[in-house]
Amino acid sequence: MSSTKDHKPECLGNIVRLHVAAVLGNVNSIVNDSKVIELTPNLAAQCGFRYKFDRMGNAMLFASLLNCLAQSKDDKTLNLATQLRLHGKLMPVDYTCSYTWASREILCDDVYMEASGRIPKGGSLLPYEGHWFRTFTSLEIPSRSEVDEVQRKGYAIANTPTRLVLRSPHGKEETYLQNVAGVPMKVLSTSIFFEQKWLVAQVDATVACPTQGSVTFTPELITWYLPRHIDPLFSSDAFTMLELYMGIDGKRLDKKEMAARKYSVSLMEVHVIVKIPVGAVGGYYKSHVQDNQYFSTYAIEPMLELLWIEEDSHEDTRYKVLFPITTPPVARPLLVLNYAVPEQALVFKLGTFNLDVELVNVTLSTGVLTVAECNARGFNVQEEMSEDNLSKSFSMAVPFMDPAVFHENRPEQGVTSFTLHLIYGLVVLPENMAFSHSASVNAILMNVVPHSISGVCDQENFYITVNYGNQAPLFEVMVGGWLLTAELAEQYVTEGESRITLTSIHASAVRSRLSVALLNPFTNVTMKDFTLGCTFHKRLTECFSNGTMTALAVKVESTPNLNPGQLTLTDRSCGPDYSDDRFAYFSFNVNSCGTTRKFIDDLILYENEISLPDKLKVKTASGLDDDYHLTVSCYYMINNTQSLAYHRKPCNNEPSAKTESQLLVVMRIATDASYKTFHQVEEYPVVRYLRQPLHIEVELTRSTDPEVELVLDHCWATLDKDRNSKPRWNLIIKGCEYPEDPYRVVFNTVVADSRVLYPSHFKRFEVHIAAFTGEVDELTDKIFVHCDVFVCDPSSPVKGQCSGQCVNQNNSKRGMDCLRLFS
Template sequence: MLRLSIGPLKGKALEVNAKNASHILALTQNLASQCGFSVKMDSMGNAMIFASLQNCFVQNSTATASGYSVTTVVFTIPEQRVVKIDQVQRTGYGITNSPTRLVLRSPLNAPETFFQNVAGVPMAVLKTSTILENTLLSTQIDSSVACPTPGSVSFTPNMITWSVPRRIDPLVSSCNFQLKEVFLGVEGMRLSPGEVMARGYSLSLNKMHIILQIPVGAVGGYFKSNVKNGQYLTTYSIEPMLEILWTEDDPPKDTKYKVLFPITTPPIISPLQLVDRIVPEEGVFKVELGTFLQDVELMNITFLDGVLSVAECNDRGFNIEELRFPNGSKSIALTVPFTDRAVLNKMDARNVIYTLHMVFGLAVLPEYSSFTYTAVTEVSVKGIVPAYITGTCDHENFHVTVKSGNQVQNLKIVVGQRLLTPEIAEQYRIVTEGAHIFITVPFYAPDTVFEVIESSSIRSKLHMSLRDPVTMNIQHFSLSCSFLSGLTECFANGTIAAVAAKIESVPSMIPSQLTLKDPACGPAYSDDRIARFLFTGRSCGTTRKFISSVMLYENEISLPSKPVAGNGFQMEEPQYMLKVFCYYMVNATRSAAFLTNPRNNDPHVLTTRSQLRVIMRLAEDISYNLFQEMEEFPLVMNLREPLYFEVEVEVPMNSDPRVVLKLEYCWATLKEDRKSQPRWNLIINGCENTEDPFQVVFHPVSADARVQYPSHFKRFEVQMFSFMDEDNPSYLVYVHCDVVICDATFPSDGLCSEQCANKNTKGQRHAFSEGDSSEHVTSGPILMFK
C-alpha cells in the first residue's frame, strides 16, 4: 500500500494517469473502488490518498508471463450467475492476475454483494469463482470477501466500540479453525502494544468477537465541525485497522485478513457560550465566544448599526483576536469601546447602563457552512458621563452622532453659530434613539462654511458644540470633508454657467459684488453664500485660444480691485479669484475652475482629464526593463531597500513629441487615500525633499525600443523608509504623485519651464499656464518590514 498526503484540494478534482501521460482520468469514487484507491480528508480539507501496489495503473508485465488470462467470473448471490470478463469490468469491478496472485475489487454497493449476519454482526459478503485459461488448460479460483458494516459499531458519548466476528464464517472452509494473531493499527499503519496502550485503545477477545474500544478524541483521529439547521455540531472520525491471522487444518492453510474501517461518531451538539470579561473602569466591553474547533472562522459581526467584517471591526477601533488552547480548540475575543455608536445606553440619576447587541457570523472550513450566534451583554457604570460628538461624511452630507451621556435633559446643541431650536431642527434630518441623536446636515447648509473650492469639489466644514447649562461644560467639534461638485458647466452652444461660493478665509466677501473680467457682468443670482453667473464665450471679457485641437475659453470671477494708497494707479491683488475654463473639443465639452488662496495668492493647479492618461509603474531593478504586475501587489520590501518608479503619460498613438511630463509632488501614505495622514514628502515642486536623509534619486530616460519620446517619462528611485511606529513591525505603504502635463510649444513658468521648480523659488509653489494640466497617480500597496 502506498500513502500520499497533499494539501487542501479547494474544490479541485484528483486525477490519475491511465498508464500513459496522454490519458488522464478523474479519480471518482467508482474509479477508486475499481482500481485500488481510497481518498480521505481531514478537518481542514487536506487529502490523504491510499493506492494499492496492484492498482489498475501499475505496469504489470508478469500477468501475461503466467500464460493465463481471466475469461469468466461466476458470482454467487447466493444463486450462481456467470459473467464474461469484459462485462465484469464494465459494471465497475476491477480484476487482474499475475503468476502468483488474482486481484478482484468490488464496490460495497455492487448488486452481487449480499449481507449476512455473522456472530450477530452484519457483514457485506461477495463470493466468486474466477476462471482463467491458457491455450491448453483452464483453472478455477474460488474466493470470498466479507467486510464489516456500520452495524458493527456502537457509540456512547465518550467511547467507540467496534466488534468483528472472531470466526468470519464466509471466509472459513473447514471446522478446524484456530485464531493465531490479531494486530491493531490506524490509517493503515500497525501499532505496537505500547502505542495502543498510550493512546488509550483497548483490544479484547471473547468466544465470539474481537472487540476494539477507542475513546472519543483519542490520538489517531480528529474532530470536525458541522452545521445542521443553523446549529453548531461536532463529530470525531478515526480509521482503525485490524489484521487477523488464522489457520485451518483441512487442508492446512493460513489466512490473513485485513480491514480498514472508517468510523465517524454521530453529530454532537456543542453549545457555545459568551463569557463577559468587562472591566467598567476601562470603558470597554470585553467578551469571549467559544469554544470552537480550529476549522471555524469568524466572518463578520452584525451590530445595531450594520454588518462589519473582521478587518472593518479592527479599523473602527474594536479588537478581535483568536485565543487558542492546548486541546486544539479556540475562542474569539472581542473588545468594543463604550463610546462606539454600536453601543446603546440608558441612564438614571446615578448610573449609565451600556448595552451591546451582537450577531456573530461564523463559517466551517473548508466547505464554508455558515451559522450564527446572537448575544446581548450590558454593564452598569456609576457617575456622570459627559456627552460627546462623532461624525462622518458621504457624497453630499455630514452625518453627526451626539451621545448625550446621562445629562440629556440639560444638553444644548449648537450647529454652526445657531442653537438647535425646534424651528432650526426642521431644516435637517434628526433621529433620536435613547441617548443617541443622529443629525444629517447637507454640505451646502447655511450652518456650514466653505474652506476651499476646487475644479470638481468643495471642501466644506461643519462646526458644532455641546453646552451643559448646569456644569457649564462646552465641547467643540469640527468636521471637514471634500464633496464632489461641478462648479462650471459648459454648454455646446457656447453658453457657460459658473458658481462662486463664499469661503471661510474671506468672511467679509459679499457674493453679489463679484464680477467677471468685465466689471459690468455681475451674477445672475446671488445670496449671502453663493453667486451664479451665466455668460457666453464671446461676452463679459471671455478670452479664447487654441491648444492643439482644443479651443480654450477663459474668464475669472473676482471682487473688483481697489487702488493701493500712495502707489499711484497700482491696484491691490484681489482677495478672491475663481478662474473658469471651458474646453471645446470634437463631440465633447470639458470644464474646470480653480480658486486662489485668498491669504497668500497660492493658486491650485488646473485639473483636466482630456485624452491623455498618466500611469505609474514599479520596476524590478534600475534597468527599467521589467515591471511589477498588478497581481504581485502587495510587494514585500525591507527597510532601506530601493524602489524604482516610472511615471508615463500615455499619448494617443504615442506620436506627440510636444507633450512633456513633469513631476510636481510625490509622497507616501499608510492608506490608499492620497489625502490621508501621516504623509512623507518625497518630491516637492519637482525637487527632492531636502529634509529627507534618504533623498529621491532621479534617473535619466533615453529613447529605446520601448521609449519613443523620453519627454513622456520620468524615473526616480526611493529607499524604503519607516513611519515611526515602534508597535508595528510592518506597514502597507502607498506612493502618490501629482504630475503636470506641459505643452513644449508654449512658454510657461513653474515646473513647465525647469526641471526642478523650487531651486529658484525657495519652496513656493508657482502658477501654471493654461496649457498645463495636473493628474494624480498611485502605486501600491507595498508591504514594508523593519
C-alpha cells in the first residue's frame, strides 16, 4: 500500500479509507486512464465511494474494496491506481489490499448498500440469452429487469473472477422498510441469474441495513440497536455467531481502546447493543445556526462487524455496517462572563463554543473592528480553550478610557459605572455560516481613595497609621530606609531608636524624626512618603548628691559619620563608660574630667562638654567639619545638709555556720508583664500613666547557691530619693501586700528560663500608678521605689520572714540565718 503527502490510504477489511487534507476540499472527479469521470453523489454511491468531512472541513474518503475502478486477478489481492481531482488539484491514489472473503459479504454504508457472493464452481460466466436478469421483490410484488435497465436506475452489478457484486444507493424505489426485532431496516431482496455450461444458476444478493430509527438518545448517552438475527438475510433460525467487532470510521477497536473511550458493545439474546457516551473520543461536536440562535450536535460514526455461519448451508456471512450518528440539535445559550475587574479595564469573555466557531469582528458604538484591529486598539482579544480541549471562548479586555466605554459618575454613592455595548460577529466553519451575539458589559468601581500615611507622638513613641483607602495593599512599607519585615518590627519594640533619626538634642529633650514610605514592589517606585518629627522629653543629664554626674550623648542627623565611642569630656582622657553606634554614656565626678565650677547666688554650677577630639574630626562633602558639641551641667545648693541613717539589727541566735561572700541586690523595671525586656539606664525616668501597671523585678546577683532565697521585707514609694521622706506609699509590709492600699501589689511567679537560672534569687511584683495619688493633688514629679530584702537559707529550721514571702504578719521574730539589705 502506498501513500502520499496529502492522503493516507488504509486497508480496513472490505473497505479502504483515505484522509484528504482540508485545503483540497470536495472530490469533484476521478481521472482514470486519462478519462475524467465526474463524481456526482449518485455516481459515487453507485460506484462504491463516499466522502465525509469533520467539523473543520478535513475530508475522509471511503471506498468499497469492490468499487467500480478496482482491479483484481484472483480476488485475493485488489488494487487501484487512479487520480482524484479536488478543486483543480490532482491527488494520486495508488493502493493494493489483500483480503480473505467470506461466502457472502454485506456492506451497509451511509450512501449505499452492497452485497457480494461467490460464483458457484464448475463453469464460466456467460450471458443468459444475451442478457443479465435481476429479479426484485418489493412488498411481495415480483418484477424482472434487464441489466442495462437496472444500471440506468443507478444500481451497480459487476463480477470479479470469483464473485458477483450488487450495489444499490439508498432510497431506491425497490427498497422497502421492514421491522426486524423492533428495529426498522431498509431491505432490498434480489436474485441474480447467470448461465453456466449446461444450466442457469441463481445467486441471492439480498441486503438489509439499519436506519436511524435504531438509535435512541439521552443527553449523556447514545444507544444503537442491531438485530442479532436479521431475518431477511437468514434461511433458517439455526446459526452460530463467530465474530463481533466494534470500530470507529471503519476501523476496528480492541477492548483496551473501547474501555479507554468508555464504549460498550453487548451481544444480547435479541440485539447487539452499542453504547457511546455523548462527547466521547472518536466523535466531535458540530455547530449549527438557526434564526441567529446557536445550536450544537455531537457526531460519531461507529462500525459493527459480524461474522456468522448458518448450520443448514454451512456458508458464512460477514456483515459490516458503517453507521453515522448525529445527536439532535441542542440550544447553547451564550453567556458573557465578567472577570474580577482590575484597575483600568473591563475584562470579560463570551462562550462557550465548539471548536468550529471563529470570531470575525466586534461592533462597538464607534464602529466595526476586526479582531486584528481590536488588538491594535489594546483590547487583547484571546481565544481560550477549555481544559478538555472540546470547547473554547473569546476573552477581551477593553480599557475604561476607550471611547466606546460609557462612564457614569455617581457621587452620592461614591462610585463610577462603566458600560460597554457590543455585537460579536461570528462564523461557523467550514460552511462559513455567519451569526451574531449582542452583549452589554458593566462594572461599578468605588471612586479611588488613595493610600495615606499619618502619625502622632506621645511622651515616648511614634504612632504611624497607613490607610489603604479603597485600594488593595499592594505595597511594601519602608521605615527609615529599611524594608519593614517581622524581624524589623520586633526590633522597633526592643530597640525602638535604631531606625529613628535624631535631629537635635538638649539637656531635657531629644528632637527625633521618623521617615515612612510606601514602595511599589514591582517597579520599586515610591508611591507615598511621610516624615514625622517629634520632641521627646528625656533627662540626658543626672546630678547625684554624692557629686556624681551622668550624661548621655546621642548621635544626631548632622553627624552621620560620628562614632559615639570616640567622644570625650573636656579632659580628653575621660571617655564614655559605655557606647554603641547610637549613643555614649558618661559617668564622672564634678571634681574631675575638666569640669568647671561657677557660683551663682546660693547655687554652684558645674559644667562639662562632650565633643570629638580635633584629630578625629572628618571633613564632609560640603567642606564642613563633622563636629559634635554637647554641654552638660548640674546645679547644687551651697548650704544644704543631707543626713544618712543606718542601723544594725542582730539575729535572735548566732548562726550555726559562717560563710563569707559579696552579694548584690538589683532592682529594675520591666517593659511589660513578660519580664523579658527592661528599661535601660538612659531611659530613666520611666513614664507611666494612671492605672498603668509598673512591673518591678528584684534580683540577687553574684550568688550561685540554689538554696539561697531572696525575700522582700518592706517596699514603699516616695517623691524623693530619700527613703525616709514624706509622703510615703506602703507597697509591701512584712513580706505581704499592704492591706490598706485599694490598689494592692500583685506578686508574679518566677520560673526558670535562659536568663533566670535560680528562680529563688528573684522576686517580681506589679504596682498600679493610681496607688500613688491618694495623698497629693497631682503627680507631676518622680516616684522613687525602695525595698528592704532578706537573703535566707530556706533549709534552716527557722520561722519569720525567711519562712517565705508573705508570712504571718503577727510574728515579729526574724529567722536565724538571715542578712538584711537596704535598696
